[in-house]
Structures are given as C-alpha cells and as structure tokens.
Amino acid sequence: xxxxxxxxxxxxxxxxxxxxxxxxxxxxxxxxxxxxxxxxxxxxxxxxxxxxxxxxxxxxxxxxxxxxxxxxxxxxxxxxxxxxxxxxxxxxxxxxxxxxxxxxxxxxxxxxxxxxxxxxxxxxxxxxxxxxxxxxxxxxxxxxxxxxxxxxxxxxxxxxxxxx
Numbered sequence: 001x002x003x004x005x006x007x008x009x010x011x012x013x014x015x016x017x018x019x020x021x022x023x024x025x026x027x028x029x030x031x032x033x034x035x036x037x038x039x040x041x042x043x044x045x046x047x048x049x050x051x052x053x054x055x056x057x058x059x060x061x062x063x064x065x066x067x068x069x070x071x072x073x074x075x076x077x078x079x080x081x082x083x084x085x086x087x088x089x090x091x092x093x094x095x096x097x098x099x100x101x102x103x104x105x106x107x108x109x110x111x112x113x114x115x116x117x118x119x120x121x122x123x124x125x126x127x128x129x130x131x132x133x134x135x136x137x138x139x140x141x142x143x144x145x146x147x148x149x150x151x152x153x154x155x156x157x158x159x160x161x162x163x164x
Contacts, residue, residue, distance in 0.1 A: 004117050005150040006138040007159035008129045015135040018157040025149055027139060033091030033116060035109075035126075036135040087130075091138070122163045129161070 009015035015034075022032065087109065109130060113123035116138055126136050137159075141147035147164060154162050 003141045007162040008134040033138040
C-alpha cells in the first residue's frame with residue numbers, strides 16, 4: 001500500500017474542513033499537496049491572481065496554522081498554465097508538475113498527477129474533476145497507520161475518489 005493518499009473534494013468548504021482535520025491529526029503543510037483551478041482555490045483561500053511572495057507570507061501570517069501556510073504557499077507560487085486550465089499547485093505537486101513539463105506544449109495536468117505517483121486511471125479521473133472545479137488533496141503519510149488515518153478522515157469529510 002502506498003503512503004500517499006489522494007482524494008478530491010467537490011466543494012471548497014469540504015476541502016478546507018479536511019485540511020483543518022488533517023492539521024488536528026498532526027499532518028503538516030510539508031506532507032500535503034493541493035491542485036485546483038486558479039478560480040476555485042483563489043476564492044477559497046482569498047488569493048488574488050496578482051499576489052506576490054511577500055503578500056503570500058502576509059496572508060499566511062495573518063491566517064495562521066496549516067490553512068495559512070498553504071495560502072501563503074499558493075499565493076507565492078501562483079498559477080501554472082496548462083492550455084485551457086489555470087492551476088494553483090501547492091506542495092510536492094509543484095515538483096511533479098515541473099518534472100512533467102507543465103506549462104509547456106507537451107505538459108498536462110494528468111502528467112503532473114502521474115508525477116505525484118497517482119496511477120494513470122486515477123489521474124484521468126482527477127483531471128476531469130479538477131477541470132470542473134474540484135480540489136485535489138494528496139497527503140504523504142509516513143506509515144501505513146497514518147495513511148489509514150488519512151483515508152478515514154477523508155471518508156468522514158465527504159471526499160471523492162479516495163486512492164492510495
């Protein structure tokens with residue numbers, strides 16, 4: 001079993017609630033990746049498209065906790081352009097996206113998701129959901145027990161397509 005657990009959330013409120021539960025369970029921003037469209041996640045985390053890294057730090061400092069750290073990271077990172085989709089990517093997904101050549105002519109959201117270690121059939125499902133406004137949350141758990149904890153938490157928080 002993989003210790004990377006991923007799922008989509010149909011609503012931004014559900015994704016935020018899951019992030020708060022992950023924080024309460026002891027997971028840190030270094031263990032979490034988020035992929036969503038620029039429009040959907042920007043609204044959820046109050047991130048303006050023009051934000052710069054310094055302003056991102058201010059957002060994170062004002063908000064505090066895991067949500068604040070992710071908001072700061074998202075604001076500082078900005079969006080990644082894939083033809084037809086503007087994405088905000090946070091966490092280890094950034095490296096996967098860069099490795100997949102996201103933003104280039106050959107890049108794709110699916111390639112970035114596969115780079116995260118998500119199987120191709122799940123990546124395709126996630127790609128469609130993200131393009132339709134869902135938020136993908138992936139968590140790197142450091143043990144099978146912690147991975148099971150994430151799965152249970154995701155189930156309780158209305159996650160869809162939970163994969164390990």
